[in-house]
Amino acid sequence: MTAIEDFMSDVRTDVDRTMDGIIPRAEVEPVRLHEAIRWSVFAGGKRIRPALLYAVGKTFGASEAELSRTAAAIEMIHTYSIIHDDLPAMDDDDLRRGRASCHKQFGEATAILAGDVLQTLAFKAIAEDETLSADIRVRLISVIAAASGTPGGMVSGQQLDLNAETKKLSLQEIDSIHHQKTGALTSAAAIAGAVIGCATDEETSAIKQYAAKIGLLFQITDDLLDVTQPTEILGKTAGKDAAAQKPTYPAHYGIEQTAIIAKNIRNDAYEALVPLQKDTTLLRSIADLIHDRIN
Amino acid sequence: MTAIEDFMSDVRTDVDRTMDGIIPRAEVEPVRLHEAIRWSVFAGGKRIRPALLYAVGKTFGASEAELSRTAAAIEMIHTYSIIHDDLPAMDDDDLRRGRASCHKQFGEATAILAGDVLQTLAFKAIAEDETLSADIRVRLISVIAAASGTPGGMVSGQQLDLNAETKKLSLQEIDSIHHQKTGALTSAAAIAGAVIGCATDEETSAIKQYAAKIGLLFQITDDLLDVTQPTEILGKTAGKDAAAQKPTYPAHYGIEQTAIIAKNIRNDAYEALVPLQKDTTLLRSIADLIHDRIN
Numbered sequence: 168m169t170a171i172e173d174f175m176s177d178v179r180t181d182v183d184r185t186m187d188g189i190i191p192r193a194e195v196e197p198v199r200l201h202e203a204i205r206w207s208v209f210a211g212g213k214r215i216r217p218a219l220l221y222a223v224g225k226t227f228g229a230s231e232a233e234l235s236r237t238a239a240a241i242e243m244i245h246t247y248s249i250i251h252d253d254l255p256a257m258d259d260d261d262l263r264r265g266r267a268s269c270h271k272q273f274g275e276a277t278a279i280l281a282g283d284v285l286q287t288l289a290f291k292a293i294a295e296d297e298t299l300s301a302d303i304r305v306r307l308i309s310v311i312a313a314a315s316g317t318p319g320g321m322v323s324g325q326q327l328d329l330n331a332e333t334k335k336l337s338l339q340e341i342d343s344i345h346h347q348k349t350g351a352l353t354s355a356a357a358i359a360g361a362v363i364g365c366a367t368d369e370e371t372s373a374i375k376q377y378a379a380k381i382g383l384l385f386q387i388t389d390d391l392l393d394v395t396q397p398t399e400i401l402g403k404t405a406g407k408d409a410a411a412q413k414p415t416y417p418a419h420y421g422i423e424q425t426a427i428i429a430k431n432i433r434n435d436a437y438e439a440l441v442p443l444q445k446d447t448t449l450l451r452s453i454a455d456l457i458h459d460r461i462n
Numbered sequence: 463m464t465a466i467e468d469f470m471s472d473v474r475t476d477v478d479r480t481m482d483g484i485i486p487r488a489e490v491e492p493v494r495l496h497e498a499i500r501w502s503v504f505a506g507g508k509r510i511r512p513a514l515l516y517a518v519g520k521t522f523g524a525s526e527a528e529l530s531r532t533a534a535a536i537e538m539i540h541t542y543s544i545i546h547d548d549l550p551a552m553d554d555d556d557l558r559r560g561r562a563s564c565h566k567q568f569g570e571a572t573a574i575l576a577g578d579v580l581q582t583l584a585f586k587a588i589a590e591d592e593t594l595s596a597d598i599r600v601r602l603i604s605v606i607a608a609a610s611g612t613p614g615g616m617v618s619g620q621q622l623d624l625n626a627e628t629k630k631l632s633l634q635e636i637d638s639i640h641h642q643k644t645g646a647l648t649s650a651a652a653i654a655g656a657v658i659g660c661a662t663d664e665e666t667s668a669i670k671q672y673a674a675k676i677g678l679l680f681q682i683t684d685d686l687l688d689v690t691q692p693t694e695i696l697g698k699t700a701g702k703d704a705a706a707q708k709p710t711y712p713a714h715y716g717i718e719q720t721a722i723i724a725k726n727i728r729n730d731a732y733e734a735l736v737p738l739q740k741d742t743t744l745l746r747s748i749a750d751l752i753h754d755r756i757n
Contacts, residue, residue: 191613197621200612251578256570275551276624279574283546283581284617290585291607294600301596305589308603312586317495318486322579326492329571 171452175218178238181231182217183209185239189292203273203281208246210264211402215457216241216356219381222449223357223374227364234363236296237307240289241356244315247285248352250278252325265402286315299363306362314355324348332411338419342383350382357381369442376439377450384432384457390415391425392462400462433458466747470513473533476526477512478504480534484587498568498576503541505559506697510752511536511651514676517744518652518669522659529658531591532602535584536651539610542580543647545573547620560697581610594658601657609650619643627706633714637678645677652676664737671734672745679727679752685710686720687757695757728753 168176186208191201217238224234253260253268254275261271270278293307317323324347331344357378361371390408394417398405408415416425436454440447463471481503486496512533519529548555548563549570556566565573588602612618619642626639652673656666685703689712693700703710711720731749735742 195613197612197618197625199625200618200621247578251574254571254574256574276549277621279546279549279551280617280621280624282578283542284612284615286578286581287607287611287615287617290603291611294603294607301600305596305599308585308589312582312589316582316586317492317579318490320579320582322575322582323492323495326495326572326575329575330492330494 171449171456174222174449174452175214175456178218178221179214181221181235182214182238182242185235186243189236189239189243189288199273199277200280200284203269203277204285206272207250207263207269207281208243208285210266212242212246212264213460214242215385216245216353218453219353219378220356220360220363222453223360223366224364225360226443226445226447226450227361227366227370229360229364230298233298234360236292236298237311237359237363238356240292241311241352241359243285243289243292244311244321245352247282247289248315248321248325250282250285254278257325257329260404262398262404263402265399303362307359310358310362311352311355314351319347320351321348324351336414338414338416341414342386345386346379346382349386350379353382353385354378373439373442377436380432380436380439381454381457384429384436384454387416387425387429387432388457388460390417391422391429392460393417394422396462402462429458466744466751469517469744469747470509470751473513473516474509476516476530477509477533477537480530481538484531484534484538484583494568494572495575495579498564498572499580501567502545502558502564502576503538503580505561507537507541507559508755509537510680511540511648513748514648514673515651515655517748518655518661519659520655521738521740521742521745522656522661522665524655524659525593528593529655531587531593532606532654532658533651535587536606536647536654538580538584538587539606539616540647542577542584543610543616543620545577545580549573552620552624555699557693557699558697560694598657602654605653605657606647606650609646614642615646616643619646631709633709633711636709637681640681641674641677644681645674648677648680649673668734668737672731675727675731675734676749676752679724679731679749682711682720682724682727683752683755685712686717686724687755688712689717691757697757724753 190204193201193205195201220238220241221234250269252258253263254270260268262268269281290308293304296304313320315321324344327344328348354375357374361374392401393405393408396405433454437451440450485499488496488500490496515533515536516529545564547553548558549565555563557563564576585603588599591599608615610616619639622639623643649670652669656669687696688700688703691700728749732746735745
C-alpha cells in the first residue's frame with residue numbers, strides 16, 4: 168500500500184473501533200434501533216471527514232487518542248444526515264453504499280429515530296471525551312453544531328436543496344447549497360483537527376481555506392462520478408443528477424472542462440497549505456485522493 | 463395569580479425569549495425551515511421541563527441567567543421529539559397544541575429537518591453558554607444527551623413504543639416505555655437544575671427521586687386526560703389511547719382508582735424532597751400543578 172492508503176486504512180480502523188464503542192451493541196434493547204444504527208454506520212463509508220480531522224490534527228501534533236472520538240462524532244453526524252436524506256419524504260433513495268438504505272431495511276420510523284439518536288450520541292461522545300479539556304470539548308461542539316445546523320450549515324443546505332427541486336438554479340446557487348449541505352461539515356472536520364491540535368488563528372485560517380477547497384473538490388468529483396460511473400461502482404444510484412436535470416459542473420462545463428476545474432481546485436488546496444510551514448504531505452495526499460477517486 | 467402561576471408565567475416568558483434568541487429569525491434563509499421551527503417551538507407548550515429546571519436551580523441558588531439557555535435547550539429537544547413523533551411514519555398526528563402539526567403545515571421533509579436542527583441548536587446553545595464554566599457545560603450536555611438518546615433515553619422509548627404497536631403489553635412494560643420516552647428528559651431537566659446549582663450528590667439523588675415521581679405523575683395524568691377531556695381542551699386528539707387499545711392506567715384500574723394513584727404519587731414526590739432541608743415550596747407546587755392540570 169502507498170502511504171496514503173496506509174493512513175486511510177488506519178483511519179477506518181480507528182474510527183470504526185471508536186464508533187463501535189460509542190454505539191450500544193446490537194443486542195441491547197431496543198435491538199431494532201441499534202441494528203439500524205449499525206447497519207448505516209458500518210456500511211463501508213469512505214471516512215473522508217475523519218481522515219481530514221486526523222490529518223490536520225496530526226499535522227499540529229495531536230495524538231490519535233485525542234482525535235478519535237471527535238472523528239467518530241463527525242462521521243456519526245454525517246451518517247445521520249445520510250439516513251434522513253434517503254427517506255421517502257426527502258431524496259427517496261433505496262440504495263446507499265451498495266446496499267439497502269436504512270429505511271428500506273428497517274422501515275421509515277426506525278430510520279428517523281436512528282438518525283435522530285446518532286446526532287445525540289455524537290455530541291455526547293465529545294462532551295464525555297476525557298482526553299480533552301472541557302474548554303476544547305465545548306469549542307468542538309460549537310464548531311460542529313454550527314456546521315451541521317442552521318443558518319449556513321448542513322441542515323440549511325438540505326432545506327435549500329429541497330426548495331430548489333421546483334426551480335431552475337444557477338451553478339453559483341448550486342455551489343452555495345453544496346457549500347452548506349456538505350462543505351460545512353467537511354470544513355468542520357478539518358477545523359476540529361486544528362482545535363484539538365491547538366493551532367494558532369493564522370494556522371486555523373489556512374486550514375479553513377484548504378478545507379473549503381477540499382469540500383468543493385469533493386462535490387465536483389461527485390458530480391463527475393455521477394455521469395461517468397455505473398451504479399455498481401458508485402454504490403449509489405448513478406445518473407441521478409442528470410435525471411433530475413440538476414445544474415451540475417459537468418452539465419454546465421462538460422466532462423472534460425470539469426476535470427480541468429477539479430485539477431485547478433486540487434492545486435488551490437495545495438496552495439492554501441503553503442503558509443503553514445509544516446510537513447503537509449498528508450494533507451496534500453488527501454487532496455489527491457479525492458481528486459483521483461473512482462467512487 | 464397564585465405564586466405558582468406567577469412562576470410559570472415568568473418561566474414561559476424567559477424560556478420563550480431565550481429560544482427566540484437561539485433560533486434564527488424567520489426572515490433568515492432558509493425561511494421555510496426557520497418558520498417551521500418557530501411554528502412548533504412557539505405553539506404555547508406548557509414548558510413543564512423548563513419549569514422543573516428553574517425550580518430546582520433556584521432551590522439551589524442558581525441565577526436565572528445561568529438557567530435560561532439549558533432550559534431553552536431542553537424545551538427545544540422536547541419539541542424536536544414532538545415534531546418527529548407526529549410524522550406520518552410515526553404517530554401520524556395532524557393536530558398538536560391546538561393547531562396543525564409541523565408536517566401538516568410545512569410538509570414532511572421540512573418537518574424532519576426542523577426536528578433535526580432543533581436538536582443541533584439545543585446542544586450548541588449549551589456549549590456556548592458563557593454564564594457557565596466549560597466543566598458544567600459538558601456535564602449538562604452529557605446528562606441531557608443520555609436522557610434523550612439510547613439506551614434508556616427518549617429515542618429508545620419511542621422505538622419501544624413503535625415495537626409495542628403490534629403486541630399486547632403489560633402496564634409494567636408500558637411504564638418502562640414511558641419512563642424512557644418522557645420520564646428520562648423530565649428527570650434530566652431537574653438534574654440539570656441541580657448541576658447548575660452545584661447541588662451535592664445527596665441532594666442530586668433526592669432530586670432524581672422527586673423527578674422520577676413527577677415524570678410518572680405526568681404520564682398518569684396524561685392517560686387520565688386522554689379519557690376525560692375533549693380534543694378542544696387537550697389541544698391534541700383525545701381518546702387516542704383507548705382507540706389504540708393501549709394498556710393505560712385508566713384502562714387497567716378505572717378512572718377513580720387512577721385518580722387515587724395519581725394523588726399517592728404526588729405525595730411520594732413531596733416525600734422525596736424531605737432530605738433536602740431547603741425551602742421546597744416551589745417544587746411541591748409543581749407537583750400540585752401537574753396533579754391538578756386539565757390539559
